[in-house]
Amino acid sequence: MSGLVNGRVVIVTGAGRGIGRAHALAFAAEGAKVVVNDIGAGADGSATGESPAEQVVAEIRAAGGEAVVNGDDVADWAGAQNLVQTALDTFGRLDVLVNNAGFLRDRMLANMSEEEWDAVIRVHLKGHFAPMRHAMAYWRGEAKAGNPVDARIVNTSSGAGLMGSIGQGNYAAAKAGIATLTIQAAAEFARYGVTVNAIAPAARTRMTVGAGGAMAESMAAPEDGFDAMAPENVSPLVVWLGSAESKEVTGRVFEVEGGKVSVADGWRHGEAIDKGERWDPKELGPVVEKLIARSEPPTPVYGA
Ligand SMILES: NC(=O)c1ccc[n+]([C@@H]2O[C@H](COP(=O)([O-])OP(=O)(O)OC[C@H]3O[C@@H](n4cnc5c(N)ncnc54)[C@H](O)[C@@H]3O)[C@@H](O)[C@H]2O)c1
Numbered sequence: 001m002s003g004l005v006n007g008r009v010v011i012v013t014g015a016g017r018g019i020g021r022a023h024a025l026a027f028a029a030e031g032a033k034v035v036v037n038d039i040g041a042g043a044d045g046s047a048t049g050e051s052p053a054e055q056v057v058a059e060i061r062a063a064g065g066e067a068v069v070n071g072d073d074v075a076d077w078a079g080a081q082n083l084v085q086t087a088l089d090t091f092g093r094l095d096v097l098v099n100n101a102g103f104l105r106d107r108m109l110a111n112m113s114e115e116e117w118d119a120v121i122r123v124h125l126k127g128h129f130a131p132m133r134h135a136m137a138y139w140r141g142e143a144k145a146g147n148p149v150d151a152r153i154v155n156t157s158s159g160a161g162l163m164g165s166i167g168q169g170n171y172a173a174a175k176a177g178i179a180t181l182t183i184q185a186a187a188e189f190a191r192y193g194v195t196v197n198a199i200a201p202a203a204r205t206r207m208t209v210g211a212g213g214a215m216a217e218s219m220a221a222p223e224d225g226f227d228a229m230a231p232e233n234v235s236p237l238v239v240w241l242g243s244a245e246s247k248e249v250t251g252r253v254f255e256v257e258g259g260k261v262s263v264a265d266g267w268r269h270g271e272a273i274d275k276g277e278r279w280d281p282k283e284l285g286p287v288v289e290k291l292i293a294r295s296e297p298p299t300p301v302y303g304a
Contacts, residue, residue, distance in 0.1 A: 003030030004243045009091040010036040011083060013074045013131060014101025014222030019231045021158075022227050023098055024056050027242065028065035029278040033091045036060070037070040037083055037101065043206050043302035045119055047238075066091070067068040068192025075122045080130035084138060094240040096152045097135045099128040099178075104207060117170045124174035129180060130157055132196075140192050147195035152242045157183045157200045157253055157300060162264055175200075176192045179253050179266065186251030195250035197241050200264060201256035204229040228258030237261055248276030 002156040005027055015024040024034050033080030034036055038053035053069045060067035072079035102124045102194040105116040143149045160168050161175020179198055186196040187203040196226055200209075209216040227233075237287055238255050249291045271294040 004239060006031030008032045008095040008242065009087050009088055009093050010098065011037060011094065011131070012098040012100060013037045015056055017190050018207060019201055019203055019234050020100040021056050022231040022235045023100060025059065028060040028063065028067060030239050033066040034060060035083070035090070036067050037074065037088045039071060039073050041103055042146040043103060044105055045123060055063065060162060074131055075082040075127035077130055078285050081134045083131055084134040085086060088138065093099060094135060094138055097131055098154045098238060098242065099125055099131060100118060100156045104171055106167045108167055112170060122171035125177045128178050136194065137188060139194050143192040150244055150247065151194040153185065153194060154238050154241045155196070155198040157198045159200050159202065159255065162200055162253070163299050164184050164301035182253060185253045190250060197249060198253045199234065199238060200253060201234040201254045203231040203234050206216060207233055226259065233258050237247050240253065
């Protein structure tokens with residue numbers, strides 16, 4: 001098999017279902033060896049006893065590809081370490097980490113429980129940091145030993161994290177954290193030959209249409225023509241970002257949906273007025289008014 005990522009070893013987290021499953025199949029179709037991670041969680045993170053990762057591995061093998069199952073919790077420190085070790089033990093190396101696993105516990109902030117907050121921040125934010133940290137320990141070791149490293153991390157943010165989303169304060173905060181973690185890691189890891197980018201995808205999965213979700217109708221597959229909301233549409237960009245070709249691209253967040261790919265324009269220093277000395281609070285009303293009048297209005301929060 002010859003493809004864009006031929007022979008590269010790729011971990012995809014949360015690859016048993018939805019977008020992660022599409023990534024794993026797309027990487028394998030382009031010649032990668034894939035560690036298919038999934039804990040088999042319910043849509044809200046609860047245990048199900050299912051092992052969808054095994055089915056994805058069977059699909060890849062049936063198509064002539066190479067893949068192995070990993071069932072670790074990505075947000076568990078030792079689990080994330082074992083996930084990276086699975087790639088090294090099975091395929092002898094690691095080239096690409098795609099952080100994708102996660103779940104939702106939506107609630108308006110005024111009603112959100114501590115447990116709903118903690119669980120969602122943990123699975124997304126720590127579930128990105130922990131695998132990234134253990135993969136980096138391996139890549140840094142390789143670089144220091146003089147072995148060439150041309151590695152990639154692709155993280156998964158969300159429109160909710162970039163713009164905010166009513167009823168998803170825990171998720172939006174975690175996904176915003178992932179966008180900044182991506183920029184941060186890109187700056188720190190460049191010296192070792194590792195690029196770090198993120199995507200903010202949109203696709204029809206149980207996360208968006210499950211349990212009669214509000215988006216179910218707008219995301220339904222058409223009877224014919226291009227199925228814009230199929231999760232498979234998100235994966236080509238992720239495979240390209242995982243390839244040797246993307247070497248010069250790092251610290252970017254891409255929105256991807258259907259056939260559309262765009263670069264998200266993130267936080268940047270904006271309009272400023274400098275008095276050159278400390279302001280009196282009573283002076284600041286007209287100053288802030290002037291700054292806001294000169295600035296672009298923010299993109300509205302989803303659902304506002
Ligand atoms: N579907 C969308 O439109 C959309 C939009 C923006 C962002 N995202 C993000 O894309 C990613 C994939 O979402 P999806 O829509 O495919 O959802 P999904 O529920 O279909 O798939 C997520 C997978 O992650 C697994 N998982 C959950 N917790 C885990 C853990 N601790 N360790 C390992 N695996 C775990 C689940 O078992 C599941 O198979 C998520 O990070 C999600 O937030 C999705």
